[in-house]
Structures are given as C-alpha cells and as structure tokens.
Amino acid sequence: MRWDNVYVAGLGAYLPKQVQTAEEAVAAGRYDAEEAQANGIRAVRVAGPDEPGPVMAAAAGRQAVDRAGLPADRYGMVLHACVGHQGQDFWTPVNYVQNEAVGGTGLTLEVRQGSNGGLAAVELAASHLAARSTPQAALVTTGDAFRMPYFDRWGTDSQQVYGDGAGAVVLSNRGGFARLRSTASYSDSSLEPIYRGTTGWTDGPFHDGKPVDLRSRKSDYLLQEEGAYDRVIQQMTKNASQVLDEALADADMKLADARFFVHANIAETIAQFSFYSLLGVDPETTVYDWGRNFGHMGAGDQLIGINHVAEARDPRPGDLLVTMGVGVGFMWTVAVLEFCETPAW
Template identity: 85%
Template sequence: MRWDNLHVAGLGAYLPEQIETAAEAVAAGRYDAEEATSNGIRAVRVARADEPGPVMAAHAGRQAVERAGRPHEEYDIVLHGCVGHQGQDFWTPVNYVQNETVGGTGLSLEIRQGSNGGLAGLEIAASHLASRSKPAAALVTTGDAFRLPYFDRWGSDSQQAYGDGAGALVLSNQGGFARLKSTATYTDSSLEPIYRGTTGWTDGPFLDGKPVDLRTRKSDYLLKEEGAYDHVIQQMTKNASQVLQEALDDADAKLSDARFFVHANIAETIAQFSFYSLLGVDRATTTYDWGQDFGHMGAGDQLIGMNHVVEARNPQPGDLLVTMGVGVGFMWTVAVLEFTESPQW
C-alpha cells in the first residue's frame, strides 16, 4: 500500500538497566554453549519486577509522544503489540498504556501477532489515519518482559534468546521527520500449526507449572512427516520475498536504495540465511550487530531498532529505511520510510 501525507513524528524506546550475558547463562547451566555460539546473541536486558511489558511500553510511549510534539487530543488511536504475559490476567494492557501516555477517548487495540506486533500496529495506524481529514496521530507501542517460571528466555525457544524492552512510534498526518512511503503485509495461515504443536488444547496458561516449551511444539510439527521442514522453509522464503518486493514497488524503490534495514534480533544463522543470503540485504545497513546485545524483544525489535537508527546512525534527508517483521501465525509486514529531516534528539 502506497501512503500519502503520513509521517513518523516520534520514536521511543525503554531498555531495562540490568544486563544478563549469554556467557553468564551458559555458566549457570541455563543455555547450551554450542547454541549460544551459533545464535550469536551476546546479551539481553532484564526487567525489574516492577517493569512488566506495559510499564516499559508507557515509558517508551511518553518519550515518543514528547518527541513528536503533537497535542494529546490529536491521538485518535493507541495500539499495543506484545508477545508474552503482560503482568496481569484478564486485563487490557493497551488501556494502561493509553492512560499513561496520551489519555483521551480514542480507539485502543491490543495486537497479538507475535514478533510482528509492532509493524502490524504501524500498518493499522496508517490505515486508520488515512481515513481522517482532521489532524490526527496514532501511538504504537510494544512491551515484553520474559520471566521465569512461565517463560525461559534462554531455553523456551530454539534459535532465539529473549530480551526485555519496549518501543514506541508516533504516526501523524500533520508532518514529522520521516515520510511513510509504503507498507505491505502478507499472511500465510497454513503455517499456523508450527507454534501450536501437536499436543492438543489446554484449559489455561501454565497448568503444568513448567516454562513454555516452543521447541517441542515446533519440532513435533516439523518432523511429523517427511519433507515438512523443507516445505516450511520454501513457503517462508517465498512469502518474505513477495512482501518485501511489494513494499519496495509501492515506494518506487529498490533494496539497494535503502541506507538502513531493520529486522528482528534473531539467531545469527537465521539472519544470515534469511536476510543476507536469500533476500540480499547488506548486513552493514542493518541494526543487527547492535541488536546482538539486546536479543529478541518480542513485538518490538523493529520499533526499538528504528529508534536506535535515529539516535545513533545519523540519518539524513533522503535516506531510505526498510524494516521487516514476521510473526507466528504467520504474518509478514514491511514498511519503507524516507527521512525528510534529521531529528535533533
């Protein structure tokens, strides 16, 4: 989808102070040494007990809103993407984030689209603002804290090390420092069973008192019949290529035009295969080397990575940024931005 008159006006991030390294996790017997080497994630941030996902998201949101400088009454919609437990059961964390940032009576929605939650929120925000003739803004936040005993950041999933953190983005139809040129989303629900597994349904979360075991769910599905793994890889590769090309075409751009490319902080083996080899992304344009000190932050890698680009990589007017997410389900989203100015913050 090609967008006109939509701009990123603010970005924010919240990263807890405590650091846990992969070496420390290996020494404690929580992380396999060979896996640590192949995954390439050096460290993660660990949230305090009083920093669940929505609290961190509110911190990031306030930063993005302050930087955007738009009046609170313009915020028509607040979207919050998350992956893990949000600090309370039977609760709507997005309304907490809304109340702690911009308040008001605008639409508020929680997005549970796995690791693609932040970029899915960006596309929903764009669709919402495009229908508004009056001055309007959208706040998109993410926030996740991965805690034992429910989730083991080093062991619950294969080829992932999960870090705590939050990101935020303000989209406006009244200007900003970067123009949203296009977004594209592609869903392939035939791949949904990968993370559901084959063990059947449960009556509630954490019934057996053991950490979530995504490794077994994935392996049970991928090994259930010959050729399943190869089929999944082929489908994912095709889908990723298709959605990336669609977003670039709608932005009248080529991948080689992008000065920055932001993807998830996943295992280095996956990043090398999926992004650098198959899609042709130049690693030097990415935030991945920086992201290896933070790990996979749930729904927020892309928003947090974009914030890092603005704070540390000196974007200039005319520079293009491409960001790509994929979430279990499976759903891919790509967004193309063009910087129109260099924010002083």
C-alpha cells in the same frame, strides 16, 4: 500500500538497566554453549519486578509523545503490541499505556501477532490516519518481559533468545521527520500449526507449571512428515520475498537504495540465511550487531531498532529505511520510511 500523508513524528524506547550475558547464562547452566556460539546473541536486558511489558511500553510511549510534540487531544488511536504475559490476567494493557503515556479517549486496540505485532500495528495505525481528514495522530507501543517460571528466555525457543524492552512510534497525518512511503503485509495461515504443536488444547496458561516449550511444538509439527522442514522453509522464503518486493515497488525503490534495513534480533544463522543470503540484504545496512546485545524483544525489535537508527546512525534527509517483521501465525510486514530531516532530538 503506498502512503502519501502518513509521517513519523516521534520515536521512543525503554531498555531495562539490568544486563545478563550469554556467557553468564551458559555458566549458570541455563543456556547451551554450542547454541550460544551458533546464535550469536551476546546479551539481553532483564526487566525488574516493577517493569512488566505495559510499564516499559508506557515509558517508551511517553518519550515518543514528548518528541512528537503534538497535543494530547490529537491522538485518535493507541495500539499496543505484545507477545508474552503483560503482568495481569483478564486485563487490557493498552488502556494502561494510553492512560500513562498520552491520555485521551481515542480508539484502543491490543495487537497479538507475535514478533510482527509492532509492524502490523503500524500498518493499522497508518490506515486509520489516512482515512481521517482532520489532523490526527496515533501512538503505537510494544512491550514484553519474559520471566521464569512461565517463560525461559534462554531455553523456551530454539535459535531464539528473548530480551526485555519496549518501543514506541507516533504517526501523524500532518507531518513529521520521516514519511511512511509504503507498507505491505502477507499472512499464510497454513503455517499456523508450527507454533501450536500437536499436543492438543489447554485449559489456561501455565497449566502444567512448566515453562512454555516452543522447541517441542515446532519439532513435533516438522517431524510429522518427511520433507516438512524443507517445505516450510521454501514457503516462508517465498512469502518473505513477495511482501518485500511489494513494499519496495510501492515505495518506488530497490533494496539497494535503502541506507538502513532493520530486522529482528534473531539467531545469526537465521539472519545470514534468511536476510543476507536469500533476500540480498547488505549486513552493513542493518543494526544487527547492535541488536545482538539485546536479543529478541518480542513485538518490538523493529520499533526499537528504528529508534536506534534515529538516535545513533545519523539519518539524513532522503535516506530510506526498510524494516521487516515476521510473526507466528504466520504474518509478514514490511514498511519503508524516508527521512525528511534529521530529528531535532
């Protein structure tokens, strides 16, 4: 989708102060030494007891709203994307984020699209703003804290280490320091069983008192038939290439034109294979080396990474940024931004 009147007006991030390194996790027996070497994630941030996902998201949202400098009554939409438990059952965390970050009476929605939630929410917000003739803004936040005993950040998933943190972006249909040039999304629900597994349904979360086991779910599915692993990899590669090509075409650019490329803080082996080898992303354009100090922050890697670019990578007018997400389900989203000016903040 090509966008003509959607802009980035503000960005924000919240990263807890407590740091836990991979080396410390290995020494404590929580993380396999060989996995640590292969995955390449150096450390994660660990949220405190008073820092569940929505609290961190609200903090990131306040920063983005303050930087945007737009009136509170202009916010016609607040979206909150998340992956894990949000601090309370049977509750709507997005309304907490709205109340704490910006207020108002705009439409609120929670987005649950795994690690692609942040970018999926950006595309939803862009659609909402583009359809409005009056000046409006939308706040998108992400926030996740991965806690034992429900979730083991070092062991629940293979080739993935989960860190705590939150990101936020304010979109506006009346201007900002960057323009959203295009977005593209693609879903492939035939891959949905990979993270559901084969063990059947449960009556509620944490039903057996053990941490979520995503490793077994994936291996059980992929070992059901010979060649399933290769087939899934080929399918995912095709889908990723398709959505990236669509977003680049709608933005009237080539991948080599991008000064920045922001992807998830995943295992180094996956980054090398999926992004640098197959898609042709130049590692020098990414923020991956920085991201290895934070791990995979649920739905927020892309928004937090874009905030890092704005704060620390000296974006200049005309610079293009491509960001890509993929979430279980499976869904891919790519967004292209063009910096119009260096953010004053």
